Amino acid sequence: MSKMRRIAVLGAGAWGTALGLTMQRAGHAVTLWARDPQLAHEISTLNTNTRYLPGIELGPGLPATSDFAEALDEADCVLAVTPAQTLREVLAAIQSVMGSAVKPDAALVLCAKGIERDTGRLMSEIAAEMLPKNPTAALSGPSFAAEVARGLPTAVTVAAKDAALAARLAETLSAPHFRCYSTDDLIGVEIGGALKNVLAIAAGATDGAGLGASAVAAIITRGFVELRRIARSFGGRDETLMGLSGLGDLVLTCSSAQSRNYAYGLALGRGESLDNRPLAEGALTANIAARIVADRGLYAPIIRSVTDLLEGRLTVEAAMRTLLSRPLKHEET
Numbered sequence: 001m002s003k004m005r006r007i008a009v010l011g012a013g014a015w016g017t018a019l020g021l022t023m024q025r026a027g028h029a030v031t032l033w034a035r036d037p038q039l040a041h042e043i044s045t046l047n048t049n050t051r052y053l054p055g056i057e058l059g060p061g062l063p064a065t066s067d068f069a070e071a072l073d074e075a076d077c078v079l080a081v082t083p084a085q086t087l088r089e090v091l092a093a094i095q096s097v098m099g100s101a102v103k104p105d106a107a108l109v110l111c112a113k114g115i116e117r118d119t120g121r122l123m124s125e126i127a128a129e130m131l132p133k134n135p136t137a138a139l140s141g142p143s144f145a146a147e148v149a150r151g152l153p154t155a156v157t158v159a160a161k162d163a164a165l166a167a168r169l170a171e172t173l174s175a176p177h178f179r180c181y182s183t184d185d186l187i188g189v190e191i192g193g194a195l196k197n198v199l200a201i202a203a204g205a206t207d208g209a210g211l212g213a214s215a216v217a218a219i220i221t222r223g224f225v226e227l228r229r230i231a232r233s234f235g236g237r238d239e240t241l242m243g244l245s246g247l248g249d250l251v252l253t254c255s256s257a258q259s260r261n262y263a264y265g266l267a268l269g270r271g272e273s274l275d276n277r278p279l280a281e282g283a284l285t286a287n288i289a290a291r292i293v294a295d296r297g298l299y300a301p302i303i304r305s306v307t308d309l310l311e312g313r314l315t316v317e318a319a320m321r322t323l324l325s326r327p328l329k330h331e332e333t
């Protein structure tokens, strides 16, 4: 086990709570920050998080607070685990306590999977803009929060441009049931995590519309080609996308109704209401992903049809008809 560290986990939703527990299991001193004081109180006194991890006993003593500065106090490592579209806001809050509540050299680990809607920036690009002095990494890979919280075996990737930092953080963040691999392909890991959510909506919608398991397999496979094409255009490496944070997470998210993105797609395909559903990051990333595809002159018809579907311009059946009626071509993989 690596040396004990002070770890601040920002965000007490499903993933933040599961990671907080995991960091405790790794032997670290953890403080979980919840925006909502009632939730912080529930976690630290009742050992439950009934809103985000219902039915899971958190075990005694996961310290949680709604005081941002208290959570960051003396932290060596900060895990940012709020939704992708809120990262800028959370990093601005860190900036405001930098040097007083948070160590100027604290490592920042980005755990959200998404692309900023208004700017097209990846999570690491936002961090480089707002906290340029802090060593930054991303954690991604196939990992359902409820399973990780239960201590079920899970493997993920920790990525940083500095390979030594990625390896050090992988050692720090690993726990007996939580195995972290490391890579220096930060961009590849981030694109894999963000785009698999969009493809999970496509897979769920195909299933929801009753188009069959063969169609779902075709969507996953051809969607993966699009994902890799986009990642390559950012400089992401193909070998990374074949790993846990690409193919691994795509397989998990496109094949289980435990995935909120897949479940969102399923509801869309069935024509059910999309109101008041849990967070589906893919629905927030799809439009900007389609814009990036257009700006870069790339070809990604499945990702584009998810945007059309979400914006009501197309039905699942019409999207599938369009995909099937394109000119036949050589199978590029």
Ligand SMILES: NC(=O)C1=CN([C@@H]2O[C@H](COP(=O)(O)OP(=O)(O)OC[C@H]3O[C@@H](n4cnc5c(N)ncnc54)[C@H](O)[C@@H]3O)[C@@H](O)[C@H]2O)C=CC1
Binding pocket: 011, 012, 013, 014, 015, 016, 034, 035, 036, 052, 081, 082, 083, 084, 086, 089, 090, 111, 112, 113, 114, 143, 144, 145, 146, 278, 279, 281
């Ligand atoms: N749930 C999972 O299995 C996994 C989730 N992730 C990623 O982690 C990120 C967070 O997801 P979850 O924890 O599952 O979501 P969640 O919906 O369970 O929780 C989100 C948390 O962020 C808080 N929050 C929302 N807006 C905020 C803001 N403006 N400022 C501060 N806090 C805010 C909410 O109050 C809540 O506590 C997402 O990007 C997701 O893709 C990654 C791996 C696994």
Ligand SMILES: O=C(CO)COP(=O)(O)O
Binding pocket: 113, 141, 142, 143, 144, 145, 197, 200, 249, 252, 253, 258, 259, 260, 261, 262, 279, 280, 281
């Ligand atoms: O990222 C995840 C699993 O790796 C969680 O997926 P959902 O956000 O679709 O639930």
